[in-house]
Amino acid sequence: MTNSQxxxxxxxxxxxxxxxxxxxxxxxxxxxxxxxxxxxxxxYFCHDAPCVTACPTSIDIPLFIRQISTGTPDAAxxxxxHQNILGGICARVxxxxxxxxxxxxxxxxxxxxxxxxxxxxxxxxxxxxQGDHPFRRGPPTGKRIAVVGAGPAGxxxxxxxxxxxxxxxxxxxxxxxxxxxxxxxxxxxxxDGFAAREVDWLLGIGGIRLASGKALGRDxxxxxxxxxxxxVFLGLGLQGVSALGTEGEDRTHVTHAVDFIRELRQSGDxxxxxxxxxxxxxxxxxxxxxxxxxxxxxxxxxxxIVYRRGQNxxxxxxxEQDHATHxxxxxxxxxxxxxxxxxxxxREVEFMLTREGPNGLEDTGERFRLPADQLLRAIGQKLxxxxxxxxxxxxKIAIHGPGRTSIPGIWAGGDCAAGGDDLTVxxxxxxxxxxxxxxxxLMEAAHG
Amino acid sequence: MADLRSNFIGIKSPNPFWLxxxxxxxxxxxxxxxFQAGWGGVVWKTLGSEGPPVVNVNGPRYGVVYGADRRVxxxxxxxxxxxxxxxxxxxxxxSVKRDYPDRALIISLMVPCDEDSWKAILKQVEDTGADGVExxxxxxxxxxxRGMGSAVGxxxxxxxMVTRWVKQHSRxxxxxxxxxxxxDVRKPAEAAMRGGADAVSLINTVNSITSVDLxxxxxxxxxxxxxxxxxxxxxxxxxxxxxxxxxxxxxxxTYGLPISGIGxxxxxRDAAEFMALGSGTVQxxxxxxxxxxxxxxxxxxxxxxYLDDKDIAMTDLIGxxxxxxxxxxxxxxxxxxxxxxxxxxxxxxxRCYAACEDTSHQAIAxxxxxxxxxxxxECVACNLCLDVCPVENCITMRELAVGEIDARxxxxxxxxxxxTTHPNNPMAQAAE
Numbered sequence: 076m077t078n079s080q081x082x083x084x085x086x087x088x089x090x091x092x093x094x095x096x097x098x099x100x101x102x103x104x105x106x107x108x109x110x111x112x113x114x115x116x117x118x119y120f121c122h123d124a125p126c127v128t129a130c131p132t133s134i135d136i137p138l139f140i141r142q143i144s145t146g147t148p149d150a151a152x153x154x155x156x157h158q159n160i161l162g163g164i165c166a167r168v169x170x171x172x173x174x175x176x177x178x179x180x181x182x183x184x185x186x187x188x189x190x191x192x193x194x195x196x197x198x199x200x201x202x203x204x205q206g207d208h209p210f211r212r213g214p215p216t217g218k219r220i221a222v223v224g225a226g227p228a229g230x231x232x233x234x235x236x237x238x239x240x241x242x243x244x245x246x247x248x249x250x251x252x253x254x255x256x257x258x259x260x261x262x263x264x265x266x267d268g269f270a271a272r273e274v275d276w277l278l279g280i281g282g283i284r285l286a287s288g289k290a291l292g293r294d295x296x297x298x299x300x301x302x303x304x305x306x307v308f309l310g311l312g313l314q315g316v317s318a319l320g321t322e323g324e325d326r327t328h329v330t331h332a333v334d335f336i337r338e339l340r341q342s343g344d345x346x347x348x349x350x351x352x353x354x355x356x357x358x359x360x361x362x363x364x365x366x367x368x369x370x371x372x373x374x375x376x377x378x379x380i381v382y383r384r385g386q387n388x389x390x391x392x393x394x395e396q397d398h399a400t401h402x403x404x405x406x407x408x409x410x411x412x413x414x415x416x417x418x419x420x421x422r423e424v425e426f427m428l429t430r431e432g433p434n435g436l437e438d439t440g441e442r443f444r445l446p447a448d449q450l451l452r453a454i455g456q457k458l459x460x461x462x463x464x465x466x467x468x469x470x471k472i473a474i475h476g477p478g479r480t481s482i483p484g485i486w487a488g489g490d491c492a493a494g495g496d497d498l499t500v501x502x503x504x505x506x507x508x509x510x511x512x513x514x515x516x517l518m519e520a521a522h523g
Numbered sequence: 524m525a526d527l528r529s530n531f532i533g534i535k536s537p538n539p540f541w542l543x544x545x546x547x548x549x550x551x552x553x554x555x556x557x558f559q560a561g562w563g564g565v566v567w568k569t570l571g572s573e574g575p576p577v578v579n580v581n582g583p584r585y586g587v588v589y590g591a592d593r594r595v596x597x598x599x600x601x602x603x604x605x606x607x608x609x610x611x612x613x614x615x616x617x618s619v620k621r622d623y624p625d626r627a628l629i630i631s632l633m634v635p636c637d638e639d640s641w642k643a644i645l646k647q648v649e650d651t652g653a654d655g656v657e658x659x660x661x662x663x664x665x666x667x668x669r670g671m672g673s674a675v676g677x678x679x680x681x682x683x684m685v686t687r688w689v690k691q692h693s694r695x696x697x698x699x700x701x702x703x704x705x706x707d708v709r710k711p712a713e714a715a716m717r718g719g720a721d722a723v724s725l726i727n728t729v730n731s732i733t734s735v736d737l738x739x740x741x742x743x744x745x746x747x748x749x750x751x752x753x754x755x756x757x758x759x760x761x762x763x764x765x766x767x768x769x770x771x772x773x774x775x776x777t778y779g780l781p782i783s784g785i786g787x788x789x790x791x792r793d794a795a796e797f798m799a800l801g802s803g804t805v806q807x808x809x810x811x812x813x814x815x816x817x818x819x820x821x822x823x824x825x826x827x828x829y830l831d832d833k834d835i836a837m838t839d840l841i842g843x844x845x846x847x848x849x850x851x852x853x854x855x856x857x858x859x860x861x862x863x864x865x866x867x868x869x870x871x872x873x874r875c876y877a878a879c880e881d882t883s884h885q886a887i888a889x890x891x892x893x894x895x896x897x898x899x900x901e902c903v904a905c906n907l908c909l910d911v912c913p914v915e916n917c918i919t920m921r922e923l924a925v926g927e928i929d930a931r932x933x934x935x936x937x938x939x940x941x942x943t944t945h946p947n948n949p950m951a952q953a954a955e
Contacts, residue, residue, distance in 0.1 A: 112593070113592060116591040116592045119874060120874070121872040121873050121874065122872070122876050122877035122889075123889070123893075125871065180870040180872040181870070183870040184870040184914065
């Protein structure tokens with residue numbers, strides 16, 4: 076080994092070869108049967124349970140936990156999948172402390188919620204391990220539907236539509252389906268190729284033809300899809316990335332966190348992946364945390380997340396923030412980048428300290444610099460390349476009702492659609508609900 | 524500090540906590556460990572007649588019922604009386620008693636229903652120096668098929684006859700252990716008293732099948748594909764036992780007959796409840812089988828603390844609740860309470876609402892923000908909300924004073940009156 080954590084610059088192989096597998100192993104190992112029984116016993120089976128209300132996909136959580144506790148985890152999984160066909164990945168990536176677990180009455184009682192996420196993973200893993208797909212398609216309707224984007228929203232919509240008996244073509248610009256699940260989350264949250272396995276399993280319903288490598292605007296057009304299909308669902312996600320707008324941003328080793336994560340996710344050999352010694356991540360969301368923690372796990376000596384507002388404004392959940400700091404990542408709040416210094420390659424980043432004022436963020440006048448040989452931008456993604464005739468709202472596709480766009484016959488959901496909260500689970504709910512609406516409209520037209 | 528020393532029908536023990544005749548008391552090694560742990564007394568596992576001992580199954584002996592977190596709520600067993608030779612047991616009893624003279628050592632007996640069999644074994648037991656005998660008329664499995672155990676306990680005449688033999692042929696204090704597998708427990712208790720018993724102990728185990736193996740389609744414990752009913756014990760049977768103890772304690776015919784309470788006693792609190800209903804001592808088995816002998820230390824400290832807090836002697840506790848066990852017809856029908864939900868303690872699970880709305884009187888309202896409140900105009904004070912609430916003391920029952928308006932009836936609460944004088948009662952006695 077020639078490189079170490081102290082080697083300056085952006086280099087691969089900072090760690091002993093055997094460290095990578097351990098560093099990138101399952102961040103939350105699955106519950107075994109005994110642990111699941113103990114955890115399930117804590118559920119009170121609440122009336123009109125707050126956890127269900129808090130779940131964007133309205134999974135009947137008390138019911139599935141009761142099914143686990145009575146030794147029928149596959150029945151539990153069906154309860155989950157009925158509402159959320161991506162219940163497997165959601166069990167891994169949902170910010171449960173802000174959703175189901177955060178509203179668990181056990182929080183009120185003793186500050187420790189029922190481990191709903193872990194139990195959901197226990198049940199869904201159990202059923203998926205059987206191999207069989209749990210749902211059967213309805214009778215063929217003869218309707219053909221285009222779903223654009225094979226991320227959480229598109230997969231959810233495609234599955235629900237296929238289950239209703241429609242023929243679905245699922246387009247995706249990337250070589251692999253899965254969207255953010257495949258390309259955009261930290262690898263320790265979905266180990267052993269879970270995202271790909273989940274898509275394979277989901278497609279087991281049948282009736283979904285996957286067309287990878289097909290980008291809207293490049294290989295397919297909205298007009299073409301509208302002409303060829305009975306309905307179109309857009310689950311495009313957010314492909315564009317935001318720039319800092321900071322002087323010196325064009326220096327070498329100043330990149331987007333999403334690109335860093337994507338390369339890491341698709342890497343076959345983590346020891347070959349270069350990473351800086353001093354890594355600075357700008358942003359306050361899940362992407363910032365995923366990038367920062369993974370940089371640390373790749374062997375960076377110093378990793379710092381810098382967020383321009385106060386800690387209470389960070390969109391990364393408290394659990395994610397804790398995970399970052401426990402992993403050795405430093406979080407600095409109330410600091411905004413001013414200038415990227417360096418001679419061709421980033422060497423330092425200069426920040427101003429900020430405070431919240433009546434008119435937004437204010438410069439306190441104080442400055443500091445952080446050494447950096449790699450700077451990752453994680454300040455949000457945006458929607459790119461949307462056909463101009465779709466009405467927009469706040470930079471996203473305007474929708475009304477269950478994902479209806481301004482053009483009849485075209486629906487949208489997930490991150491590309493206005494509203495929502497950019498969570499996987501919300502995308503799943505929107506895809507599912509749009510699918511139900513598409514089905515209702517097509518069947519009404521067919522019978523009307 | 525409260526004095527826990529017990530003198531039960533002349534049998535003295537440093538505390539009222541005895542181990543019941545059962546698997547934990549079958550051997551010297553177990554009984555010594557029990558005494559070392561602090562048990563006040565032991566009822567040695569039932570001895571049979573001289574000769575080849577009984578044999579036990581070589582498959583599983585126990586079935587179990589679990590509560591949450593695999594807490595043992597009940598165990599049933601198909602183990603018979605001791606399967607070790609009589610002389611070995613007698614030798615061990617003598618040895619233990621010699622080393623623990625301050626502890627109570629009672630010997631459980633079950634021999635065929637003839638006078639000679641009883642006469643023979645009583646002499647042998649007396650020679651061990653044991654403090655007394657307990658007649659096992661309760662064991663519901665196996666031995667009952669051979670005309671012993673509960674086969675005797677279900678026929679009051681047999682109980683009286685055998686008890687009389689025992690008192691005739693022995694100076695030892697005699698406790699008759701009763702089976703719950705009968706319709707009226709007062710009858711066997713009265714029979715034991717007529718036969719001269721010094722005390723009764725109850726309950727023995729309840730006929731039971733704890734579970735069915737849904738792959739083998741056989742009761743558990745399963746022996747080579749078949750199962751037999753066993754004797755059920757543990758916390759699950761405590762309510763049955765408490766009622767039977769109370770029935771005997773308040774029965775004029777057996778009033779004052781000493782009782783050794785048995786049935787699911789797990790903590791000091793359980794023991795105190797049995798004592799309040801008239802038990803002079805209590806016997807424990809399942810709790811020891813679940814957690815080991817050390818549990819007696821919690822029972823001792825807990826009962827002491829309770830008695831000290833109440834500032835009463837243990838003898839004041841024994842039977843203290845008996846006068847308050849009455850027939851339904853004497854309950855005060857004008858006594859009115861209403862459920863009250865402590866909003867600060869409420870964790871908003873809504874179980875009270877589900878229970879009341881689905882299965883009771885629709886007397887709980889669910890407001891915005893999951894605020895649950897009692898509709899006094901509907902509340903019949905059934906108590907179910909309190910029972911299903913996971914937070915202790917979150918829901919309480921408020922007693923309405925006499926004269927206060929009951930929102931449900933719109934009428935003021937009246938003073939004591941019971942069914943015997945109620946106008947709806949066709950048998951009502953005319954008010955004087």
